[in-house]
Amino acid sequence: MNRAEIYNQISEKIIAKIKEGVLPWRKSWKHGLPMNFITKRPYNGINFLSLLINDFPSPYYLTFLQCKERKGLINTGSKGELIVYWSINDVALKDEEVRRIPFIRYSHVFNLSQTNLFHDKTDGYKIVSCEELLSRLNTQPVIKHNISKCYYSPLGDYISLPLITDFDSNEEYYSALFHEIIHWTGHQSRLNRNDDYAFEELIAEIGCSYICGLCGLSEASLNNQVSYIDHWLTKLKSNPDYIILASQKAQKAVEFLSFT
Numbered sequence: 001m002n003r004a005e006i007y008n009q010i011s012e013k014i015i016a017k018i019k020e021g022v023l024p025w026r027k028s029w030k031h032g033l034p035m036n037f038i039t040k041r042p043y044n045g046i047n048f049l050s051l052l053i054n055d056f057p058s059p060y061y062l063t064f065l066q067c068k069e070r071k072g073l074i075n076t077g078s079k080g081e082l083i084v085y086w087s088i089n090d091v092a093l094k095d096e097e098v099r100r101i102p103f104i105r106y107s108h109v110f111n112l113s114q115t116n117l118f119h120d121k122t123d124g125y126k127i128v129s130c131e132e133l134l135s136r137l138n139t140q141p142v143i144k145h146n147i148s149k150c151y152y153s154p155l156g157d158y159i160s161l162p163l164i165t166d167f168d169s170n171e172e173y174y175s176a177l178f179h180e181i182i183h184w185t186g187h188q189s190r191l192n193r194n195d196d197y198a199f200e201e202l203i204a205e206i207g208c209s210y211i212c213g214l215c216g217l218s219e220a221s222l223n224n225q226v227s228y229i230d231h232w233l234t235k236l237k238s239n240p241d242y243i244i245l246a247s248q249k250a251q252k253a254v255e256f257l258s259f260t
Helices: 003-020 045-052 064-069 128-135 170-185 197-215 219-235 240-257
Strands: 060-062 081-092 098-111 142-146 151-153 158-162
Touching: 045 081, 064 098, 128 197, 151 170, 158 170, 170 197, 170 219, 170 240, 197 219, 197 240, 219 240
Parallel strands: 142 158
Antiparallel strands: 060 098, 081 098, 151 158
């Protein structure tokens, strides 16, 4: 089966499944909460928010001292993250009155992946057909890993998503990665797409389904994609022309990747 036939077959499946009814779309990865590596206690307040937005593949953080106590080393060039602690201290005044006064303390923590204590255990989860296809890209996108979200950053021109071990299945990891790679093709230095958000999401998910088809990923992955596509078609008022136009742009994006 050639590439065009694969595209057409997937498009027909998508349309058929949409006609069957909307599938409940879901996030297909586990959410990681930033927490201390030693105590396993999640951070809270502003520390939780400031650590959650980082692009690190591990939810665990530790101080320089905690790393040293575990006979670990901080990787050269790593920058610590500022966190704050509040404490209430009893202060004796001149008239022997004791007043409870809040004090703020600062500290720095490092993500576990910034130390030699971190071990990447993802190799055994990778799908050979997907990795072979990615290796044939003419230009390799910059891919980073985090603990809570999938996105493409046009400003930084990089892709970020959770580790493969954090997804419900290996197929869902590659599906998410391929979705973001299609977004990556739309950068001004590549195909320079300037479509509105909903239409761009439609392009990305259809393009993703094409790449999944080229890799032979499972039907379960396609079901999730169909639901997501239907979500954006609804946002676009279900105009029947949109899926045709989006499919054309998605195919152009896949062809731009030049997997041959």
